[in-house]
Structures are given as C-alpha cells and as structure tokens.
Amino acid sequence: MDFRPTESQQLLINTAREWLRRRCPDELVQSVAADARGIPEDLWKEMALLGWPGLLVPADLGGSDGSLLDVLLLVEEMGRAGLPGPFVPSAVVATTLLLTAGTTEQQRRLLPGMAMGERLCTLAIAEEEGRAEPSAIALAASPGGRVTGRKLFVRDAHLSEHLILVARGAGGLNLFLLETARPGVSVAPMETISGEKCFEVALTNVAVDAGDLLGPAGGGAAALAVGLRAGTLARTAEMVGGAARALDLAVQHARTRVQSGRPIGAFQAIQHHCADMLRHVDGARYLLYRAAWKVESGQDAAADVAMAKAHAGEAGLAVARKAHQILGAIGYCEEHILHRLHKRIQAASVDFGGTGEHLETVAAAIGLE
Amino acid sequence: MDFAFSPEEEAFRAEVRAFLRDNPPERFPEDGMDAGYGSGAHSRPFMQALGARGWLSMSWPRAFGGQERPMVYRLILLEELAAAGAPFGPLAGCDQTAESIIRHGSERLRTEVLPRIARGDATFWQGFSEPGAGSDLLSLTTAARRDGDHWIIDGHKIWSSHAGISTYGLVLARTDAAAKRHQGLSMFVVDNRTPGVDVRPIRSMTGGVYHYEVFLDGVRVPADYLLGREHGGFTQLLTGLDTDRFWGRFYKAPYLRRMLGQLVEYANATGRGGAPLSRDPVVRRQLATVATEIEALRMLFYRAGWLIQQGRPLTYESALAKVMADELGQKVAALGMELLGPYGPLAAGARWAKLGGAIQHMYQTSLGHTIAGGTSEVLRGTVAVRGLGLPKAVA
Numbered sequence: 103m104d105f106r107p108t109e110s111q112q113l114l115i116n117t118a119r120e121w122l123r124r125r126c127p128d129e130l131v132q133s134v135a136a137d138a139r140g141i142p143e144d145l146w147k148e149m150a151l152l153g154w155p156g157l158l159v160p161a162d163l164g165g166s167d168g169s170l171l172d173v174l175l176l177v178e179e180m181g182r183a184g185l186p187g188p189f190v191p192s193a194v195v196a197t198t199l200l201l202t203a204g205t206t207e208q209q210r211r212l213l214p215g216m217a218m219g220e221r222l223c224t225l226a227i228a229e230e231e232g233r234a235e236p237s238a239i240a241l242a243a244s245p246g247g248r249v250t251g252r253k254l255f256v257r258d259a260h261l262s263e264h265l266i267l268v269a270r271g272a273g274g275l276n277l278f279l280l281e282t283a284r285p286g287v288s289v290a291p292m293e294t295i296s297g298e299k300c301f302e303v304a305l306t307n308v309a310v311d312a313g314d315l316l317g318p319a320g321g322g323a324a325a326l327a328v329g330l331r332a333g334t335l336a337r338t339a340e341m342v343g344g345a346a347r348a349l350d351l352a353v354q355h356a357r358t359r360v361q362s363g364r365p366i367g368a369f370q371a372i373q374h375h376c377a378d379m380l381r382h383v384d385g386a387r388y389l390l391y392r393a394a395w396k397v398e399s400g401q402d403a404a405a406d407v408a409m410a411k412a413h414a415g416e417a418g419l420a421v422a423r424k425a426h427q428i429l430g431a432i433g434y435c436e437e438h439i440l441h442r443l444h445k446r447i448q449a450a451s452v453d454f455g456g457t458g459e460h461l462e463t464v465a466a467a468i469g470l471e
Numbered sequence: 472m473d474f475a476f477s478p479e480e481e482a483f484r485a486e487v488r489a490f491l492r493d494n495p496p497e498r499f500p501e502d503g504m505d506a507g508y509g510s511g512a513h514s515r516p517f518m519q520a521l522g523a524r525g526w527l528s529m530s531w532p533r534a535f536g537g538q539e540r541p542m543v544y545r546l547i548l549l550e551e552l553a554a555a556g557a558p559f560g561p562l563a564g565c566d567q568t569a570e571s572i573i574r575h576g577s578e579r580l581r582t583e584v585l586p587r588i589a590r591g592d593a594t595f596w597q598g599f600s601e602p603g604a605g606s607d608l609l610s611l612t613t614a615a616r617r618d619g620d621h622w623i624i625d626g627h628k629i630w631s632s633h634a635g636i637s638t639y640g641l642v643l644a645r646t647d648a649a650a651k652r653h654q655g656l657s658m659f660v661v662d663n664r665t666p667g668v669d670v671r672p673i674r675s676m677t678g679g680v681y682h683y684e685v686f687l688d689g690v691r692v693p694a695d696y697l698l699g700r701e702h703g704g705f706t707q708l709l710t711g712l713d714t715d716r717f718w719g720r721f722y723k724a725p726y727l728r729r730m731l732g733q734l735v736e737y738a739n740a741t742g743r744g745g746a747p748l749s750r751d752p753v754v755r756r757q758l759a760t761v762a763t764e765i766e767a768l769r770m771l772f773y774r775a776g777w778l779i780q781q782g783r784p785l786t787y788e789s790a791l792a793k794v795m796a797d798e799l800g801q802k803v804a805a806l807g808m809e810l811l812g813p814y815g816p817l818a819a820g821a822r823w824a825k826l827g828g829a830i831q832h833m834y835q836t837s838l839g840h841t842i843a844g845g846t847s848e849v850l851r852g853t854v855a856v857r858g859l860g861l862p863k864a865v866a
Contacts, residue, residue, distance in 0.1 A: 103543065104473040105777050171472065353859045368862040373855035374848070380787070380858055381795050385767030388774055392474050399475070409763040416760075464759035468731065470749040471739045 105391075111175055118176050121152065122183035128439040131184040135297030135442060140258065141187030150219025155193040158201065164214035170332065171394045174339040178387075181343025181450075184442050186297060188222050188258035190336045196223035198332040199266055203277060203317030203325035212264060212279075223264040223279075225329065226253035226303050234330060234454050236268075236275055236323055241305075243269035243276060245312040245319060249305050250286075255453075259289040259301035266329075267305075272320025279316045284308055296449040297442060330454060331407055335394055337450040338411045341418035342387045344447045348425040349379045351440055355429050366428075375424045382417035389413050405467035408460035415451035415460075422447050474773070476547070483544055487526075487551040494520055496557040502636040505679020506560055508836050509800065510722055513633050514558035515594060518565070521548075522591030527565060535573055535585055542780045546721065553722035554729050561594035561633065563718045568595045568641060568660075571711065577695035580660060584639070596634035598642035598661070598685060599708075601627055606849050608643075609652040609705070613687065615644040615659065622646070622659060622697065624667075624690040630843070634683035635670045638663055642687065647702050658704040660696045667691070677835045712845075713785035716793050717775050719844055723796035724769035727803050730833060731762055733826050734807050754810065761803050768795050787858025790850040797840040798847060804834040 107115065125145060134140055149155060157173050159165020173194060180189060197216060200209055200223070215221040231238040232255065243249035249269065259265060259282060267278040282289065286308035292300045317325045353376055356367030366372050393410040396403035422444035426433045433440040451457060476484065499517040506512035521527050530545055531537025545566065552559040569588045572580050587593035604611040613626020624644050634640060640661040647655030661668065667690040672680040699707045735758060738749040748754055775788040807830035808815040819828025841847045855861040 103476065103773060103777055105774050107472060353861065356861055364865060365862050367855070368865050370848070370852065370864050373861055373864055374851040376859050376861060377791065377794065377851035377854035380854060381771075381791050384771055384774070384791065385764075385795070388770035389763075389767050391472055392770060395472055395474050406766075409766050412759075413763050413767055458756065461756050461759040461763070464762055465755035468758065468762045469735045469739070470755050470758060471747060 105388075107175060111172055114172060115175055115179060117152070118154075118179040119182070121148075122179055122185060126183045126185050128184070128442075131186060131297075131439060131442055132437070134186045138291070138299075139261070140297070140299040141261075146187065146219050149189070150217075153217075155189065155197075155219050156213075156217025157193065158197045159213050159217040160201075163209055164217040166217075170335070170398050171391070174335055174390065174394050177336045177339040178343040178346075178390075181340035181446070182347040184344065184347070184439060184446055186299075188224065188261055190333065190340065191224045191257035192216060192222040192262065194336045195225050195329050195333040196264075196266055199225065199277065199316065199325060199329040200279075202328045203322065204279075208279060208316065221264070222258060222262040223266065224256055224258050224262040225268070225333070226256045226259070226265045227268040227326075228255045229253060233459070234333070235459070236326065239268055239270055239275070241267075241269045242271055243267070243278065243310055244271040245276070245310060245315055248307050248309050250307055251305050253303040253305070254292065254300075256289070256301045256303045258299050259303055260291070260299060265303065266316060267310075268322065268326060274320035275322035275326060276319060277316040277322035277326065278310050278314045280308070280310065280314055294449065296445040298446070298449050331397065331403075334407055334411050334454040334460075335390065335397070337453050338386070338390050338393075338414045341414040341447050341450045342383065342390055344443045344450075345379075345386065345414075345418040345421040346383050348422050348440060348443050348447075349376070349383055351433075351443075352376060352379065352425040352428040355432075359430075372428060375428060379421045379424050382421050386410070386414040386417045405464055408455075408463035408467070411455060412457045412460040412464065415457040418447040419444075419451060476543070480543055480547060484547050484551060487548055488555075490520075490524065491551065491555045491557060496555055499558055501558055503633065503680060505675065505677055505681045506558070506633070506636070507832070508560070508632065508681045509726060509833065509840060510563070510719075511552065511556070511560045511726075512558035513560035513594070513636055515561070515591065515636075517558045518561055518591030518594065520591070521559075521562070522589055525589075527562075527591055528569070528585075528589035531569065531573060531585075531589075535581065536589055542776070546776055549718075549722050550725045553725040556726075556729060559722075561637065563715075563722075564595040564597070564633075564637075565593070566718055567711065567715050568639075570714075571658075571698060571707070572660075575699040575707070577697070579693070579695040580698065584660065587638070593639060594633065594637040596631040596637045596640045596683070596685075598628035598631055598634075598640045598687075600630045602629055606846055611643065611645065611656075613642065613644045614648065615646050615657060615692070617646075617694075618691070620694045621691045622657075622694060624659065624661070624687045624692060626687050627684065628687065629684040630673075630682050631685055632682055632843075634663075634685050635672055635680070640668075640685065641698070643704050643708065646704075650702065653705050655702050656704040657701050658698040658707060659692050660698050661687075661690060661692055662696075665690050665692065675835075675839070677832060681836075681839075713789045714779055716844060717772070717779060717785070717789040720789075720793045720796045721772050721776065723800065724765055724772055727761075727765045727768070727796075727800060730803055730807065730829070731758065731765060733829070734758060734803075734810055737826060738810060748810065757806055761799065761806060764795075764799050764802075768792065768799055771795060787854040790845065790853040791858065793845065794841075794847045794850050794854070797837070800833070800837040800840055804830065804837045808834050 156165035157168035241251040389410040393406035646657040669686040771792040817824040
C-alpha cells in the first residue's frame with residue numbers, strides 16, 4: 103500500500119497549484135462567472151502550453167500520455183481554485199470517449215487539436231429528465247437519417263467545435279460526432295447560479311450519416327460507460343478540491359477573526375465543525391484515489407466509483423455549508439469566493455449521477471436484493 | 472499510489488482465513504460475561520491459538536523471538552479477525568504492551584512478560600482513569616513510593632476494561648508528588664495476583680460486565696516492573712497515544728462491515744408490507760450510505776496505518792479516524808435498531824430475538840465507544856489544534 107503520488111504527479115500538483123494561484127485568482131473566477139464565455143482565451147492557451155488538455159491523449163496524437171489519476175489530481179487542483187471552463191467536458195469526458203470509441207481517423211482529426219487547446223468537444227446526453235444516463239435517453243437517431251430533438255445541460259457548447267450526441271438506435275445506443283456548425287444545430291445558454299456554462303442544444307432536421315458514428319451502430323453503450331465513469335470521477339475530484347479549499351478558508355478565518363478577545367477558532371464549537379470538515383475532505387479524497395486506482399488497475403470499480411461520487415457530494419456540500427457558518431456574514435457576500443466554490447460543488451454533486459443514483463449502485467453492490 | 476496488498480500479504484490473509492475456517496471462533500470459550508464490546512470477545516484460549524501460530528509476536532524483532540514481519544501483516548490479521556467476529560478482544564492491548572516493553576522495558580520485563588504475550592498467556596488492562604480523573608487524566612492521584620527494590624502503589628483506578636479477566640495491569644501512578652502535573656508520573660506493570668490488588672466488576676447498562684474498578688492497597692511491585700523511565704510515564708503515554716488509538720480502533724471498519732452484512736441479509740430475508748424490506752428505497756439508501764461511510768473510514772485507517780509503517784508521525788489522523796469510527800458505529804447500530812423494529816430491543820437469547828440480539832448489544836456498547844479512549848469532544852479538539860493549526864481551546 104502506498105498513498106504517495108508519484109514524483110511526476112507531485113510535480114504536476116505543485117505546478118498546477120502555483121500556476122492556478124497566479125493565473126486563476128479569485129477575482130478571475132468571479133469575473134468569468136458573470137461573463138458569457140466562461141474562460142479567457144489566453145488562459146486556456148496557457149493551459150495548453152502546460153500540456154493539460156492533452157494530458158489523457160497519447161503522445162503520438164500530440165498529448166502527454168498521462169493516466170486517469172494524473173488528470174484527477176490536476177482536476178482536484180482546478181476544483182480548489184474554482185477554475186471555470188471546459189476542461190472536464192472536453193479534456194476528460196470527450197477525450198475519453200474519442201479514445202475509447204473513435205476510429206484512428208477520428209482521433210487524428212480531433213485529438214491533436216484538442217490537446218493543443220485549439221478546439222473543444224463536449225458530450226450531449228441529458229434530456230428533460232436531466233440525467234446523464236443511458237436509460238434516460240429518448241432521442242432516436244440512425245445513420246442516413248435526420249434527427250430532431252433537444253439535449254440539455256450540455257457544458258460549454260458555445261465554445262465547442264464538436265459535440266458527441268448520444269441517441270437511441272439500432273437496438274442500442276448510437277454515438278455521433280457532429281460539428282456544432284452543422285445545419286440545424288443551435289445552442290442556447292441555460293443560465294446557472296454556478297457560473298458553469300450549460301446549454302440547450304436544439305437539433306432541427308439535422309442530417310447524420312455513418313461517417314458521423316463514434317463506435318459501432320447501436321453499440322455505443324460500452325464506450326459511453328467509460329466516458330461517464332471518467333466524468334464521474336473528474337466531478338468527484340472537483341468536489342474534493344473545492345471542499346478542501348472551503349475548509350482552508352474556514353480555518354484561516356477561524357484563526358484570524360477575533361471576537362470576545364480571542365480568535366473564534368479557540369472556541370470548541372468552531373473547532374468541532376472544523377474537525378468534521380477535515381473528516382469529510384479526507385474521507386472523500388481517499389475514496390476518490392482508491393476508485394481511480396481500481397479503474398487504472400483494471401479491477402471492477404463500479405461500486406468504488408459510486409461510493410466516491412456519492413460521498414464527495416454529501417461531504418462536499420456539508421463542508422461548504424459549515425464553511426458558510428464559520429465565515430459568517432462575509433461568506434454571504436457576492437464578492438467572497440466561498441459561494442462560488444459552494445455552487446460549483448453543488449453542480450458537480452448532481453452531474454454524472456446524483457448521490458441517490460450512485461447510492462443505488464452501492465445498494466446493489468452490498469447485496470441488497 | 473497503490474492500494475493493493477502484495478501477493479505475500481494476500482497469501483497471509485488466505486492463511487488467516489483458513490485458520491478461522493478450521494477453528495471457528497464460536498469454539499473458543501469467552502472469559503468474561505460481557506466480553507464483546509464491539510472489538511471481539513475476550514478469550515485467552517483464542518489468544519493462545521493465535522500465539523501457537525506465531526502471530527502474536529510476528530512483527531517483533533528477532534532478538535525478542537519475533538519474525539520482523541512488516542506492520543501490514545498485523546493489519547491484515549486484525550482485519551480478518553474482526554470480519555469473522557473472532558474473540559480477539561485482548562489483542563490490541565497485547566500488541567501495544569509488547570511494543571512498549573520492547574522499546575523501553577527492563578530486561579526482567581522482557582524475559583518474564585514478553586514470552587507470555589507471545590504465547591497468548593498474558594492479557595492486559597489499563598489503569599489510567601480514576602474517579603476524579605477522566606478526560607483530565609493529569610489530575611490522577613494514585614501514588615507509588617519507593618521501598619528498597621520495590622514500589623508500593625496506593626490508589627483507585629476505574630473503567631479498566633477486562634481487568635478481572637486479564638493477567639496484568641498497566642498502572643499510571645504519581646512517583647513524584649512535588650513535580651508538575653505532567654511530570655512525576657510513572658507506568659507500572661502490575662500482576663493481578665499481587666496482594667492488595669482488589670478488582671471489582673462494574674455492571675454496565677447492557678447488564679453485563681466489561682469494565683472494572685481496581686483498588687490498589689499497598690501493592691508491592693518490583694522496581695524493574697516500572698515500564699520505561701521513572702517519572703517519564705506521561706510522556707511515554709502521550710508518545711504512544713496516537714498509535715494506541717490507531718490499534719484500538721483499526722478493527723472498526725471490518726467489524727462494522729460485518730454488522731452491515733448482517734443487516735443486508737436481514738433486509739433481504741424480511742418481508743414488510745408484502746415486499747422484502749430490501750426493496751424499500753429508503754432502506755436501500757440508508758444501508759448504502761453507511762456502507763460508503765464504512766469504506767471512507769477504512770481509507771482513513773489505511774492512511775494512518777501507512778503513515779505509521781513509514782515511520783512518519785501522526786498528528787491528527789488517528790484521532791480523526793477514532794471519532795469517525797465510533798460515531799459511525801452508533802449510526803449503524805441505530806439504523807439496525809430501526810430496521811429490526813420491535814424485534815430490536817429483544818434481549819439476546821429471547822425466543823423471538825433477531826440476529827442473536829447482537830444489534831441491541833451493539834447499540835448499547837456503541838454509546839461507550841465515543842467516551843472511552845478519548846471522548847469525541849476531546850479528540851475533535853486534538854484534530855483542530857494539531858491537524859488544522861487552530862489555537863488551543865479556551866478551557
């Protein structure tokens with residue numbers, strides 16, 4: 103057993119934390135939450151120079167051959183900073199789908215550009231039920247046909263050149279790789295409180311053909327599961343990072359805020375809240391790491407991934423609420439970063455399966471019939 | 472990061488499982504009437520069986536008869552014993568005492584007591600708390616005075632687990648009345664058979680006896696049964712406290728997983744309103760939630776264990792894991808009582824009792840866990856100060 107990140111992972115963590123501290127300060131997170139774009143272009147380009155969008159991409163496609171755990175450690179740091187933007191949808195979820203189901207031609211066409219930060223791709227799966235889950239998909243589309251319908255909660259569609267559309271067809275699921283510029287595709291923002299950019303993608307008589315298929319006709323479910331698992335873990339890592347930062351903010355405040363002649367952190371009630379928050383952060387973090395390790399080592403990790411996501415959701419939100427309690431009135435202000443972190447944790451907790459759905463996976467795994 | 476056990480470690484796990492299959496825990500007589508306080512019953516015959524396999528001394532230095540196996544083997548042993556519900560109650564105390572004797576015991580303690588621990592013949596009680604010294608341990612008044620090559624101890628210890636069914640006590644006593652509160656304390660190994668040791672049972676709310684109070688009246692202890700440095704007892708205790716806490720609660724995640732398994736089976740086999748209880752979405756969510764928290768707990772303990780094995784100091788880790796372990800134990804027990812409904816409060820042995828009455832016993836004993844070995848309140852303070860750098864709390 104070894105809890106240490108590798109040397110290169112530690113270097114990645116240190117680099118990320120330092121770069122995010124400098125280039126993604128709270129003021130930037132605050133300002134882009136309000137603008138329509140969601141991430142400054144130069145920031146994304148710099149991230150590309152650091153090799154981050156290509157972290158999961160093999161070297162021969164212009165990436166840096168990183169592992170799932172590498173990318174999760176990076177996303178944890180992004181969650182800590184509250185970094186906005188399309189990293190998880192494009193560099194984790196869509197990249198994983200392309201690597202899992204794409205033909206060599208599709209991979210060569212998209213991944214080098216994605217790794218360089220020149221183009222983005224996103225997943226369009228949820229519909230009105232609001233669930234990123236195969237059973238919740240009603241939209242049907244088959245090669246050679248035309249598709250009309252709607253996808254919701256599509257992240258960063260406004261910046262994405264391509265989207266991966268999940269539809270029913272051929273007795274299973276079809277994944278289509280479509281340009282967002284294709285005639286009949288239109289995107290409209292869904293305003294969120296989290297600052298995450300989510301879109302309604304309307305499809306009106308959009309032509310799809312066999313060349314658009316990502317993976318075999320009717321056989322998209324297996325690849326989709328791999329992509330959803332990567333997204334689930336990435337959102338978990340974001341929550342772990344966000345909760346760790348919320349705890350830091352609370353502890354910092356408790357050390358320095360003086361009332362009745364002493365720092366409020368010297369009062370037992372505050373100390374006990376902080377201890378509980380640390381328990382939540384540590385527990386969520388190590389469940390995440392173990393789930394990622396299980397996935398990487400090729401073991402059946404379904405229950406571990408579900409536990410990690412469910413626990414991070416509950417624990418992360420508990421930490422965020424306690425942080426608000428400890429920070430008092432200042433944390434309630436728009437100009438304070440805490441509410442941004444809180445809203446990001448909340449959004450992540452319901453993305454890629456909410457706590458209840460993941461706990462149902464756990465319920466089956468522990469033998470409940 | 473790597474959370475796997477090595478092939479050798481897995482082979483040892485298989486060996487322990489095979490031992491438990493061949494020696495079903497229920498075959499071993501228990502020594503006390505309420506010996507199962509969550510950590511497995513107190514059974515010296517079972518300890519002797521472990522001793523016969525060499526498992527009680529496997530991580531000791533070879534010079535003391537050990538095999539110098541890495542600490543992870545002890546974790547695996549505890550994990551498997553707890554998962555099987557084996558009567559390993561005295562094990563953590565034996566491990567900690569052996570470690571202490573190896574580190575700073577006299578030659579006599581090493582030759583007289585260590586072999587008995589290795590065989591499973593010796594088990595221990597802790598004589599720390601007193602009627603007036605609980606969370607504020609430093610207000611203890613039990614005193615030892617030197618008399619030739621002996622110490623003579625007078626005092627009153629209380630809440631000592633297993634004291635009536637163990638062989639030795641570890642008694643913390645004041646050896647220098649003039650010193651500051653935290654100085655002038657020494658630790659003694661006291662043989663239960665010494666004249667003047669009067670061990671009296673305390674009947675708990677379960678109706679059974681787990682704790683004892685011990686009156687020490689002119690108890691003569693050989694000078695080389697002082698464990699460690701004279702007047703250095705409290706520092707020693709503090710130094711070992713984080714690892715003691717770790718070993719005292721490491722069993723908890725596998726133990727809770729075992730209890731959860733029983734509740735899952737119960738939910739599968741029990742009908743309510745025309746359907747199995749296991750189909751109730753609320754029940755599914757409740758059980759899945761605690762299953763998840765048990766795994767988080769397991770990871771906290773693994774991490775603390777890994778730090779210990781690396782020789783790195785613990786600051787807050789075992790305190791935090793203990794708080795979580797004991798509060799989660801209460802949560803699992805309360806959930807079990809709710810699932811069992813009116814069957815929950817039936818006594819063990821009652822005709823209609825479910826799961827052998829184990830859940831009500833767990834429910835009751837779990838109330839003691841958040842108090843014993845550091846209350847959850849004291850430990851949260853430890854986490855806040857040592858783990859997060861908050862100022863010491865105002866008293």
